[in-house]
Amino acid sequence: MTAGLPPTSEFDTQTAVTAQGEGRYAADLAAGWKVGGGLNGGYLLATLGTAVRAELAERGKPDPLVISAYYLSAATAGPAEAQVGVRRDGGRVATVAADLVQDGQTRITALATFGDLARAADDVRTTAVEPELPPLEQCVRNTDAPPEVRTMAPLMERFDMRFAPESAGWAVGAPSRRGEIAAWFRLHDDREPDPLSLLLVVDALPPVTFDLGLMGWAPTVELTAHVRARPAPGWLKVRHATRNLAGGMFEEDCEVWDSSGRLVAQARQLAMVPRGA
Amino acid sequence: MTAGLPPTSEFDTQTAVTAQGEGRYAADLAAGWKVGGGLNGGYLLATLGTAVRAELAERGKPDPLVISAYYLSAATAGPAEAQVGVRRDGGRVATVAADLVQDGQTRITALATFGDLARAADDVRTTAVEPELPPLEQCVRNTDAPPEVRTMAPLMERFDMRFAPESAGWAVGAPSRRGEIAAWFRLHDDREPDPLSLLLVVDALPPVTFDLGLMGWAPTVELTAHVRARPAPGWLKVRHATRNLAGGMFEEDCEVWDSSGRLVAQARQLAMVPRGA
Structure with a gap:
């Protein structure tokens, strides 16, 4: 360099x-x-x-x-x-x-x-509610994930993720079954978020189906992301949720909130339920 | 014929x-x-x-x-x-x-x-909640819309829509400002719904921005629809909501539920806030 x-x-x-x-x-x-x-x-x-x-x-x-x-x-x-x-x-x-x-x-x-x-207008009338996450030090780190998860997902080494404890039960065989995973998120080298990196962030967490006890890869059929604002520097909050697992498929909604409390991205994907689930 | x-x-x-x-x-x-x-x-x-x-x-x-x-x-x-x-x-x-x-x-x-x-799998694990709508006869008909709305939208004559009264305030200058519009829906000639007609249904209601008091046309930039099941015959329930109006744009989420109580379609669009709003 x-x-x-x-x-x-x-x-x-x-x-x-x-x-x-x-x-x-x-x-x-x-x-x-x-x-x-x-x-x-x-x-x-x-x-x-x-x-x-x-x-x-x-x-x-x-x-x-x-x-x-x-x-x-x-x-x-x-x-x-x-x-x-x-x-x-x-x-x-x-x-x-x-x-x-x-x-x-x-x-x-x-x-x-x-x-x-x-150049976007400066109106902000967000009624969505920012996820409540415990302080970083009370969350579960991705680096604490079991070895079999880390082996399946070298991806996870790229991130510093801190899961809300109620979103991390899947890692110890006790998923919450609410269909929701929420975490603090940074790139592991502290590269700050921008609109392009948000395209990564919206598909970075484990599949929300983990929280339903359906471990395994959930192939994405389609993913649409809306990037709504340039994110402020610092930690992001990312929340995945599903409300309609049916017909062998599920939708995964993702919200990304920046450190200023702004909803900077919304994404939804249609994915396949892991085989054998 | x-x-x-x-x-x-x-x-x-x-x-x-x-x-x-x-x-x-x-x-x-x-x-x-x-x-x-x-x-x-x-x-x-x-x-x-x-x-x-x-x-x-x-x-x-x-x-x-x-x-x-x-x-x-x-x-x-x-x-x-x-x-x-x-x-x-x-x-x-x-x-x-x-x-x-x-x-x-x-x-x-x-x-x-x-x-x-x-041929889809028959698993259905929907946690989304079906919208509650009053009985048809207690709802507001689209044919009761003010003349200026009907003139702007000949489209509305194609449908038999029955709005939940709390979703119809915009028609009389009193929007609820919740960012939500829900209605019973049929094609006016009683043609039964199918997966193709659902592509129409997900963009059939007035823009959800009406309920925020922002009257006017809200051009769609992008719309993605997931069709999750073949709908049963009969009335559909359609619900539009927005939770993030910002930067001159808003997302509009749409759910369509069939007469059997199944969530048959989910759609989201990114649209422009009406000018002058």
């Missing part, structure tokens, strides 16, 4: 893309984001978001406002390509189609609208 | 598409679905869904499981074309990209995963 430059975070380094021209961006997916049968969906989404930001760099629309991703096949560590096409640039916002492709297979196909959150 | 054939509903007639080959389908958008500055987004979504179903007809995947639509420009009555491309057919489900194009402009670009809800 060149002296005098700020250190580069793991997240920035490992979601980086290199322009290849004509909307194509080379990525190198890192093995540390592995979980279950592939790389974490939030990591892939943030990488794809990085390519979209690059493609829109000249247009003054750096921030994802909304992105919808369909997960078509499991990604593995190694080279991949993001392909971004602008579908409409309406001035204030631009909508793109973006694919993440690897070994000739589409891993994710997505649509997204980007804009500039710094 | 030929004697002996069942009458064809308005919904089926006006969302019908004609195959043109190579994933292209001709549609004729009907003026009766107009609201505010264009045709209703749910009507367009159902029309696009009809084209996707047609494209997948040989594959045994008749039902939308999830669809994400980005609204790029306002549609008008008249000819339009749906363009459907299969991105992946994984056996149980297929994912498509689908556009609705009119006058050379893309109105909606969408991604969707279709499957067969009749």
Whole structure:
């Protein structure tokens, strides 16, 4: 690293893309984001978001406002390509189609609208209630997770997560069965949150089905994230909940609150109930 | 109409598409679905869904499981074309990209995963609570809406909606300001609900911002709908809520419950706060 430059975070380094021209961006997916049968969906989404930001760099629309991703096949560590096409640039916002492709297979196909959150109106009329979490030191650390969970999810080493004790029962075989997991969240190297990292955060916690006693990987079919504000520095609060497990699928709602108490992202995914559950 | 054939509903007639080959389908958008500055987004979504179903007809995947639509420009009555491309057919489900194009402009670009809800697992573990609505006869009918609302929204004539009285205050200048609208819902010709018509239903009620006292058209940026079960015949209950109006945008969550008390669809959209509000 060149002296005098700020250190580069793991997240920035490992979601980086290199322009290849004509909307194509080379990525190198890192093995540390592995979980279950592939790389974490939030990591892939943030990488794809990085390519979209690059493609829109000249247009003054750096921030994802909304992105919808369909997960078509499991990604593995190694080279991949993001392909971004602008579908409409309406001035204030631009909508793109973006694919993440690897070994000739589409891993994710997505649509997204980007804009500039710094230019958003300053009205805030949030009636959603910020999750109450015990102080950090009273929470359960992800690094306390049982070895079998940590082996299945090297992903967890990327984060400093502090689970509300009532959300962590699954780790000791006593899930609350409320269908809710809430935790404090930071990247393990203290890289501060921004709109792109929020795309990772919305799919970073263990599947909410753990809290229903359904251990195992829950493949995402589709995930849509709304990024509603640039997050303040510091710890985030992340809450996952499901209210409709049926027909072999479940919805997982995610809220991300920043250290100023603002609801900065809302996401919902449709995922498959773990097999054998 | 030929004697002996069942009458064809308005919904089926006006969302019908004609195959043109190579994933292209001709549609004729009907003026009766107009609201505010264009045709209703749910009507367009159902029309696009009809084209996707047609494209997948040989594959045994008749039902939308999830669809994400980005609204790029306002549609008008008249000819339009749906363009459907299969991105992946994984056996149980297929994912498509689908556009609705009119006058050379893309109105909606969408991604969707279709499957067969009749083959879904029969587990139902819903913890969401069905909305409580007063009996039909104690509710406020959409046909009682003030003339200025009915003029702005010919759309409303397509439906038989019965609003919970506490959700209808906006119609007489006294919104509840809870950010919630709930109503009984049927198509006005009693056409029974199915997974495709649910794509209409999730965007059929007035914008939830009416209940915040923000009258006016709230353009949808993106809408994602999960269809979780084939609905039973009869009245539906539809509930819209918003909990995060901020930065000039708001999320609108929609639940649709069928007459058997099952949560059959969940949708969320990101929309723009009406101008001047």
